[in-house]
Amino acid sequence: MLERLRERITPTDIVMWMIGGSLLVMIIWGSAATLLAGLYTPRHWLDFVIFGLAQGSVYALIAMGYTMVYGVLRMINFAHSEVFMSGPYTAYYVAAAFYRSGLLESHPVLCLLAIFMVSMFISSMIAFLLEKIAYRPLRNAPRLIPLITAIGASFFLQYVFRGLYGSGFQAYPVVKMLEGHWTFIGIRILRFQAVVIVAAALLLAALYSFIQMTRVGKAIRAVSEDKEAAYLMGIDVDKMISTTFIIGGMAAGAAGAFYGIMFKQVHFFMGFIPGIKAFTAAVLGGIGNIPGAMLGGIFLGLIESVGPSLFLDGLGIVAPYQLKDAIAFTMLVLVLIFRPTGILGERLAVKKA
Amino acid sequence: MTQMESLWRHGIKTGFIGAVTVVLLALIGMVEAFSQRDIIAGVISMGHALLLVIAIFMGYIAAKRTALSGIGSTLINSVVSGVIIAGSLVLLILLGSWVNLRSIFMNASPALYSLLTFGIEFKNGWTFLLLAGALCGLVAGLLYQSFPTFRRILITSLSSVIIAGVLQDMLRPTLSAWGPISVISDWLFSSNGLSLSGAITLCLVIAVILFIWFQKRDILRTRFSRLPSSGQRTLRMAGYVLLVGIFLVLPQVLGLFLSEVLTIVGLYVLLGLGLNIVVGYAGLLDLGYVAFFAIGAYVTAILTSPELGFFSLTFWQALPFAVILGLLSGVILGVPVLKMRGDYLAIATLGFGEIIRILVLSDFLRPWLGGAQGIGRIPKASIGGYEFATPQQIYYLILAGCAFVIFISLRLKDSRLGRAWKAMREDEDVAQAMGINLVATKLLAFATGAGFSALSGAIFASKLSSVYPHSFNVMISINILCLIIVGGMGSIPGVIVGAVALVGLPELLREFAEYRLLVYGAALVAMMLLRPEGLWPEVLHLRELQDAQSSSADSETPAPSGARI
Structure with missing residues (x-):
């Protein structure tokens, strides 16, 4: 019995366990040291968690696009971060116009809705055109080719928007209604964060039920399961792929609008980092798996805001917040190594990815 | 009615594509920026040339699409497309004179409008513009019909x-x-x-x-x-000798700026050849490749720079350490990702690359790695008093590096190891069944690629005499991947062609830096759509690609086809 076990364990397995084990020890030791030293009060932790939730819901919305596209096309849509950027960058001009005309003061809810609509519309149109022009002709090409196309499209879109709107940061107007904070069962929560969390949760729920309950959602799921079988069942595969891109684009546009509200500025390069993070989130949740992407996004947001203080402060590391991206990517690599199918597992079984 | 529609359809369609293109180019400011520079002094500027080239090109496409329906219809279609393109500009100017487009599109200025009408008052300008569009279309149509x-x-x-x-x-x-x-x-x-x-x-x-x-x-x-085969061979050899001679005198001929561009291209060739082994030969998609470049550069910096004061070796003493540490880190980062395939591998390596960059950038490791300020005062390499300091001198260092790496790549290509890599690229399971040790083969691919990259990093460090974490971001990995694929995967001349096309040309057009990446992105997309096998494809890979395409084209049409059953 022991002999058999020893045969199965390769040296690489041992190395991996050692890496994993030492990281785990480090995390536990760091968190224990931080907590015992009492560096932060519960209030701090709560703020971290709320910020993490808001950030995470933005990631979750972007991750939807990555994961759905991966589901139907088996490709990483590198240009999705530009889909995310295009909506809020365009909607900025709507917001600025509302601000100048004073509508933003008198009817803030309507104006915010309009900004969301514009952002979602532009993002979904960009996603739609992207698929139609750049990806559709390459449906049957080897895997690397659409990847390079996506990278090219990403550059192109970034610099088209830079050319159109200029290269500076554009400051989103401040909405009076979203300043300050609300107190909610004893928890003080910044208003814009609350709005982002609630709105994102509603959107995610709507998206999920759309995919699960409607005919179109069912068709999209069928296409991601097996394109040819779906075709034989009378599903218009091309149309479903376009729909997937449009839905992903809408989610990204909404996420972009939230991002604009939270960080109050837009920029032509703003998509890159959230894009990579959201992609990480999609992988964390199991790429191709829609609830997984949501969960992965929120998990990543939380880890990023809580992690640096919790794991690293206790180890006496200087300026741990600088390392938050490193924590996110370490999570990614660890998940890929030890559970490559993601937290929830890959619904669309892709054995040979 | 329907006949009319089908007669004009292609012209209208291509015309609209062209119209969107020119309006976009005008609004992102490319036309205006390009018109600063004349192609022929006082006759035509680059901006106008751009518009004319697009109009003629689209007209040509329209003509090509209607080639079967006779000369008359071809000409009509190309003229229609030209008129639509010109018309879109007229509409843009009209719109711009009613609404202040400038509050959104920063480039929509009166200067642009007067440029678009070639400097003529709009009253007469719009007829002129439409006529010019029609003329471009006509020229394109006639061009298509000529010999x-x-x-x-x-x-x-x-x-x-x-x-x-x-x-x-x-x-x-x-x-x-x-x-x-x-x-x-x-x-x-x-x-x-x-x-x-x-x-x-x-x-x-x-x-x-x-x-x-x-x-x-x-x-x-x-x-x-x-010619007899010996004669052919001597001619070929003479060709190679001539080529080597050209490479040797190149920096003296080209002057300082172009030599600088050549050194940058050379560094990317080095990097590209390394990644070519990992991606092109072994089929392992590595997006964290820049990490090894960084490791080579930082090891050289730490070992040679007096700024940190740990060591003060010369460049040549530090070089072996840099390369060996590069090889080792290739193995170390390779072990965890051994079992991953395809996209997962790409993402994991991307993660590794970013982790290394963030760690280098952090204040936490600052005493050892210099943090965001990097490490400076790295000495130049020198042999017997000849210092590689100016771009023209460093060129020779890089040329030697490239020659060395090309030699190794060529020898590896058809060696036992090279064939094992190719077998693994085609199908891991089958390769394993054939007795290839996957672990060793994969790790050797990672290590070789990393070693080349570290070599490039060491030269880079001595070239700049300083290293900063910002030089090692993920865009470099992506650029290298793009240049390999644009050049032709697995092909050594392809890497060189790709580096010249994707690194050299943009460097030359630095003046239009704002539009550099825009054109780069568009060119990547166009390239993948039109010529996915690359500029200089490897024969084997080209064949595979064609096979894959023809077989997928078969399976793409699930419509009943007797032959397949």
Whole structure:
């Protein structure tokens, strides 16, 4: 019995366990040291968690696009971060116009809705055109080719928007209604964060039920399961792929609008980092798996805001917040190594990815 | 009615695509920026040339799409597309004069509008614009109908005039550095752009050369193939010797700026050859490749720079350490990702690359790695008193590195290991069943690639004499991947061609830096759509690609086909 076990364990397995084990020890030791030293009060932790939730819901919305596209096309849509950027960058001009005309003061809810609509519309149109022009002709090409196309499209879109709107940061107007904070069962929560969390949760729920309950959602799921079988069942595969891109684009546009509200500025390069993070989130949740992407996004947001203080402060590391991206990517690599199918597992079984 | 529609359809369709393109180019400011520079002094600026080229190109496409329906319809379609393109500009100007577009699109200025009408008042300008569009379409249609040889000669000679105009800042100093040739350059160029007489002469000279080439091409080829094999070999050898000679004198001829560009291209060739082994030979998609470049550069910096004060070795003493540490880190980062395939591997390596960059950047490791300020005062390499300091001198260092790495790549390609890599690229399971040790083969691929990259990093560190974490972001990995694929995966000349096309050309056009990446992105997409096998594909890989495409084309149509059942 022991002999058999020893045969199965390769040296690489041992190395991996050692890496994993030492990281785990480090995390536990760091968190224990931080907590015992009492560096932060519960209030701090709560703020971290709320910020993490808001950030995470933005990631979750972007991750939807990555994961759905991966589901139907088996490709990483590198240009999705530009889909995310295009909506809020365009909607900025709507917001600025509302601000100048004073509508933003008198009817803030309507104006915010309009900004969301514009952002979602532009993002979904960009996603739609992207698929139609750049990806559709390459449906049957080897895997690397659409990847390079996506990278090219990403550059192109970034610099088209830079050319159109200029290269500076554009400051989103401040909405009076979203300043300050609300107190909610004893928890003080910044208003814009609350709005982002609630709105994102509603959107995610709507998206999920759309995919699960409607005919179109069912068709999209069928296409991601097996394109040819779906075709034989009378599903218009091309149309479903376009729909997937449009839905992903809408989610990204909404996420972009939230991002604009939270960080109050837009920029032509703003998509890159959230894009990579959201992609990480999609992988964390199991790429191709829609609830997984949501969960992965929120998990990543939380880890990023809580992690640096919790794991690293206790180890006496200087300026741990600088390392938050490193924590996110370490999570990614660890998940890929030890559970490559993601937290929830890959619904669309892709054995040979 | 329907007949009319189908008659004009292609013209309208291509016209609209062209219209969107020109309006976009105008709004993102490319037309205006390009019109700063004349191609032919006082006659035509780059901005106007851009518009004309697009109009003619779209007209040509429209003509090509309707080629089957006779000359008349071809001409109508290309003229229609030209008119639509011009019309879109007219509409843009009209819209701009009613609404203040500038509050959104920063480039929609009156200056742009007057440029678009070629400086004529709008009252007469719009008719002129439409006429110009129609004329462009007509020219394109006629061009399509003309003899192929004539067409090729005309297009090539005209585009060489455009290229000469675009690259004038590079050509002029280079040409004028050479005594007798400087007379030609003075005559060819005026203060801004080619002179009119120069442009016409250049065009004619190229046309005549091409004409003679087209006439004599076949004769030369048959003569070459009739030579005995030893004669052929000597001719080939002579060609190689000539090539080496050209490479050796290149920096002296080209001057400082172009030598600098050459060194950058050379570094990317080194990096590309390394990644070519990992991605091209072994089929392991590595997006964290820049990490090894960083490791090479930082090891060199730490070992040589007096700034940190740990060591003060010379460049040559530090180089082996850099390469060996690069190889080792290739193995270390390779072990965890051994079982991953395809996209997962790409993401994991991307994560590794970013982790290393963030760690280097952090304050936490600052005492050892210098943090965001990086490490400075890295000494230059020198051999026996000859210091590799200026770009022209460093060029030779990089050339030697490239020669070394090309030699290794060539020897590895058909070796046992190289064949094992290719087998693994095709199918891991089958390769394993054939007795290939996957773990060792994969790790060797990672290690070799990482070693090349570290070598490049060491040279990079000594070239800049400082290293910063910002030089090692993920865009470099992506750039290298793109240049390999654009060049042709697995092909060594392809890497060089790719580096020149994707790194060299953008460096040359630094003046238009704002639009550099835009064109780069569009070119990548166009390239993948039109020529996915790359500029200089490897024969084997090309064949596979064609096989894959034909087989997927078969399976794409699930419609009943008797042959398949």
